Amino acid sequence: MISRLSIILCSALLLTACGEDENASNAGQESIRGLKTVLVEDQQQTTSRRFPSVLQPVEVTTLSFETAGKLGPVDLSVGQTFNEGDVLAQLDRTALTLQLDAAKATAEQARINAENAASTFERLNTLLERGVTTKAQVDDARASMQATAAQFAQTQKQAESAEENLSKTDLMAPYDGVINSVEVESFANISLGAPVATIYKTDSFEASFSVSYTVSQQLVVGKAVSVRLADNPDIVLPGIVSELGSRADTVSSFPLVISLSETRPELKAGMAIEVSIEFAVPTGNGFLLPLTVLPLDGQLDPDAGPDNPTGTTVFVFDDATSTVMKRDITIGGVRENQLIIVDGLAVGDRVASAGTSFLRDGQKVVLLTDSQ
DSSP states (O other), X not given: OOOHHHHHHHXXXXXXXXXXXXXXXHHTSOOOEEEOEEEOOOEESEEEEEEEEEOEESXXXXXXXXXXXEBOOOOOOTTOEEOTTOEEEEBOHHHHHHHHHHHHHHHHHHHHHHHHHHXXXXXXXXXXXXXXXXXXXXXXXXXXXXXXXXXXXXXXXXXXXXXXXXXXXXXXXXXXXXXXXEOOOTTOEEOTTOEEEEEEOSSOEEEEEEEEHHHHTTOOTTOEEEEXXXXXXXXXXXXXXXXXXXXXXXXXXXXXXXXXXXXXXXXXXXXXXXXXXXXXXTTSOEEEEEGGGSOTTOOOOTTOBTXXXXXXXXXXXXXXXXXXEEEEEEEEEEETTEEEEEESOOTTOEEEOSSGGGOOTTOBEXXXXXXX
């Protein structure tokens, strides 16, 4: 009598044999890969080039005192904001007050001397009319009167200057702005006109960078650009080309300056930005495709753009044979991380958009729907 164990073993052997026969029969068949594609239909007439740069204030002002003196405590820091009329730094008023008191005392003494000299001249002149004194004494009195009057006028000006210097001990902000740099330390002695701090307005920024000759030939002053903050890509601000150098600063590199048309409170000098400039597609229009259409071994020039169209290959689905065919294309630029194809494709083509590095020319595929 055949045991149950023998029956189970025989059944297992039969199933294994059947499986091996089935695998052997499928070994000669090629597996068919599912293919995701993107339909060629969107056309663009412009492409964008991006240039890194740094925000700089349009106007930087150097502040200094109009008189020499000793600084008081300086409480300024780079990036600090202030309002028009704020006192940013002060000179010690003690020494300047003493100078003013001394100048006033000197001027008062000169006034007294001038009055006495004028009185003496008038008295001697009267005596000369009576014949009591000589003309030489009158002439000496006149000269003394004129000298003391001139000295009084000079000391008056010195007192006025000392009073004006005392009024210049406060360094006031000429406009709303931000501290760009601090050049002094507390309680230092500074001379007339010595830099104390540099400041800038927050309502006007610009950025500069260099472009190639070909790019410079496509630009004009006033051309619109867009500026994106590197630290906050969600913030995009409009700007214009404000300066365009006609002479290269290095080999085939021409300086370009762009100015922001509007600003935000969070903007600060020194922020990293990316300037995007629109250019016409070389052929007049191009098809917009995602970067995933490129195989990993595809060659893409990082400088590809309207002035430098570059060639590469993609896989296009052939509906008649259900295969993919390798096709040469030309890239004329990039827009928002998408390729602009200017040659090699037509409306209605389906281009492989996933797993492209595992495809080969003429390979059988099954076209997947957008939902698969």
